[in-house]
Amino acid sequence: MSVVAFLAALVLCALLGRGWLRWLAGGGEGRGFRAGLAIAAGIVTLHLTLTALQLAGLPWRRGSLLAAAALCVLLTWRLPRPLPPSPAAGPPALEWGSALAAAAVLGFAVFAWRLWILFPDFIYHWGIKAQKFVLAGGVDHDYLARPWNWRIHPDYPNLLPELSAVTAIVGGGFREPAAMLWSPLFLALATVGVRQSLIAGGAARFTIEAGTASFAAAAAAFGIGYRMGGAADWAMAAALALAAPALLRPPRPETDAQIGLAAALGAGAKIEGVALASLLVAAQLLRRWLHDRRIGARTLAAIGLPPALVIAAWLWGCLRHGLFLPTNAGLPSPGRALPLLRAYADALLLGPWHGFDLVALGVPPLLLLSRRLRPLAAVAVLQLVFYSYVYLSAPLALEVFVPSNFPRLLLHLLPAAMAGGLLALEQRRPELA
Amino acid sequence: MRRPARILVGGLAVWSVAALAWESYRAARPRWSDPPQFRRGVWAWQFRTPPVENLERLLRAAEGHLPVGSRVAFEPPSISPELRFLWAAYLLPRHDVVLASDLAGRVETVDYWLVQRARSDDARLELVAELPGGALYRVRR
Numbered sequence: 001m002s003v004v005a006f007l008a009a010l011v012l013c014a015l016l017g018r019g020w021l022r023w024l025a026g027g028g029e030g031r032g033f034r035a036g037l038a039i040a041a042g043i044v045t046l047h048l049t050l051t052a053l054q055l056a057g058l059p060w061r062r063g064s065l066l067a068a069a070a071l072c073v074l075l076t077w078r079l080p081r082p083l084p085p086s087p088a089a090g091p092p093a094l095e096w097g098s099a100l101a102a103a104a105v106l107g108f109a110v111f112a113w114r115l116w117i118l119f120p121d122f123i124y125h126w127g128i129k130a131q132k133f134v135l136a137g138g139v140d141h142d143y144l145a146r147p148w149n150w151r152i153h154p155d156y157p158n159l160l161p162e163l164s165a166v167t168a169i170v171g172g173g174f175r176e177p178a179a180m181l182w183s184p185l186f187l188a189l190a191t192v193g194v195r196q197s198l199i200a201g202g203a204a205r206f207t208i209e210a211g212t213a214s215f216a217a218a219a220a221a222f223g224i225g226y227r228m229g230g231a232a233d234w235a236m237a238a239a240l241a242l243a244a245p246a247l248l249r250p251p252r253p254e255t256d257a258q259i260g261l262a263a264a265l266g267a268g269a270k271i272e273g274v275a276l277a278s279l280l281v282a283a284q285l286l287r288r289w290l291h292d293r294r295i296g297a298r299t300l301a302a303i304g305l306p307p308a309l310v311i312a313a314w315l316w317g318c319l320r321h322g323l324f325l326p327t328n329a330g331l332p333s334p335g336r337a338l339p340l341l342r343a344y345a346d347a348l349l350l351g352p353w354h355g356f357d358l359v360a361l362g363v364p365p366l367l368l369l370s371r372r373l374r375p376l377a378a379v380a381v382l383q384l385v386f387y388s389y390v391y392l393s394a395p396l397a398l399e400v401f402v403p404s405n406f407p408r409l410l411l412h413l414l415p416a417a418m419a420g421g422l423l424a425l426e427q428r429r430p431e432l433a
Numbered sequence: 434m435r436r437p438a439r440i441l442v443g444g445l446a447v448w449s450v451a452a453l454a455w456e457s458y459r460a461a462r463p464r465w466s467d468p469p470q471f472r473r474g475v476w477a478w479q480f481r482t483p484p485v486e487n488l489e490r491l492l493r494a495a496e497g498h499l500p501v502g503s504r505v506a507f508e509p510p511s512i513s514p515e516l517r518f519l520w521a522a523y524l525l526p527r528h529d530v531v532l533a534s535d536l537a538g539r540v541e542t543v544d545y546w547l548v549q550r551a552r553s554d555d556a557r558l559e560l561v562a563e564l565p566g567g568a569l570y571r572v573r574r
Contacts, residue, residue: 115479116461117460120477123478123519124519127523128522131523132526143529147535148535151518151519206442207434210443210445210446213446213449213450214442214446217453218453221457224456224460227460227477354455425438425442426438
């Protein structure tokens with residue numbers, strides 16, 4: 001039953017997002033990436049639809065949800081394609097690497113669905129919120145605002161608990177196995193993003209297949225070994241992976257929309273995702289400016305509107321109900337820099353990364369040397385700088401704080417590091433700018 | 434593509450698949466052993482393991498005595514009380530669960546008081562039921 005509930009929610013997301021493909025896909029994208037874009041767009045649309053229902057005072061029930069979804073589907077399917085598709089060639093057919101990647105995602109899904117790799121934050125954050133939202137028929141701000149609930153991080157964006165809540169509403173009850181399946185779904189989205197990045201970067205067929213398999217297997221190995229079932233970090237990884245192909249291609253209307261979508265997904269997933277969204281938007285706007293010497297209103301809307309709506313909804317909820325925690329603010333303390341480096345070194349030995357954490361941490365700075373890979377590398381490096389800023393400024397003990405989350409924060413950067421690293425390996429001569 | 438790069442890329446794929454196989458084996462092995470093994474630290478708690486099942490048994494027994502929406506103070510054992518409280522809050526979503534130590538003695542702010550693996554002799558509390566693995570009290574008004 002839990003699988004049926006998840007699949008029903010997934011179909012709902014796919015239906016909600018399919019209409020947006022007119023803006024998101026230009027013709028050169030593979031079927032997997034197109035499906036990934038549609039599902040991600042559906043997830044963001046669902047998040048905004050739930051927010052609209054809440055603002056209208058309508059409870060999240062199966063009827064109101066389906067009516068709102070039908071309205072969204074009608075609206076998006078009736079809108080015309082804004083610009084003609086790009087003339088890019090079609091992607092190569094799926095081969096052995098994609099099959100291996102699919103097996104890795106499926107393996108991770110089985111472990112998650114069996115509840116063998118439950119991530120503690122599912123209990124402490126996401127799962128408790130999802131259950132409260134189902135019972136309240138919306139985001140239960142009163143519950144989040146209670147003073148003793150600071151432990152469940154009331155100020156985090158609610159996209160992930162909303163997905164679990166919708167799965168429960170559609171499926172007729174809250175079941176942990178169904179909620180767990182969103183993690184492999186996000187891993188699948190990240191995998192199609194990495195594959196499309198390798199295609200967009202002009203990688204050879206062998207690199208595309210090996211790179212797709214490597215990313216999926218490495219991420220799934222970490223997910224199983226570190227027990228990441230139900231974690232929100234998968235959505236962060238998916239956000240950067242879905243943005244990566246656009247950052248590797250010259251700016252076009254569809255890549256603007258892809259960046260806007262990825263930024264919105266990241267912003268809805270975690271507070272760190274708001275930083276990622278800002279970096280993605282800034283990077284694409286800068287690329288647009290360098291490419292065209294102007295930024296039109298349509299471009300600005302495609303890149304900035306989706307994340308702006310998600311961030312505005314999040315800010316509205318937090319500010320109106322006083323949810324922000326005092327530990328989120330502060331200035332960096334330079335005295336914590338050396339202890340932070342030590343904590344990073346210690347944390348790299350933690351977690352079942354099998355060396356891929358070194359890839360996630362070490363490769364993006366090297367990619368800054370390549371002009372073609374620089375936008376992607378810059379976003380990954382600045383995201384890492386943001387994490388370091390948080391560690392330097394938060395009034396928490398580094399020896400506890402860093403090991404408890406740094407290994408999984410590296411998961412966010414892995415798609416960019418692996419896709420970019422493999423593309424750099426492919427370059428026959430160093431492309432130094 | 435140059436041959437060394439091809440070998441490196443292929444090796445990366447082999448390495449990652451081997452890592453996945455190893456982690457899958459490590460994660461599945463405790464479940465298949467007889468009896469199933471599990472890590473005891475509260476941070477590592479998983480569903481369908483004895484510590485969580487014990488807590489669930491206590492909470493399910495208490496739930497029958499608690500009106501929906503009532504505010505319940507939960508007093509866990511002293512090891513990792515905050516994490517145990519979060520599990521209790523998760524497992525009792527229809528109630529407003531508070532960590533007892535957060536109340537700093539202000540018992541009157543809650544309706545019920547649930548103690549795990551102990552009893553309370555606080556005069557402001559009235560015993561409702563002895564439960565498997567704990568006791569439930571009503572706050573006297």
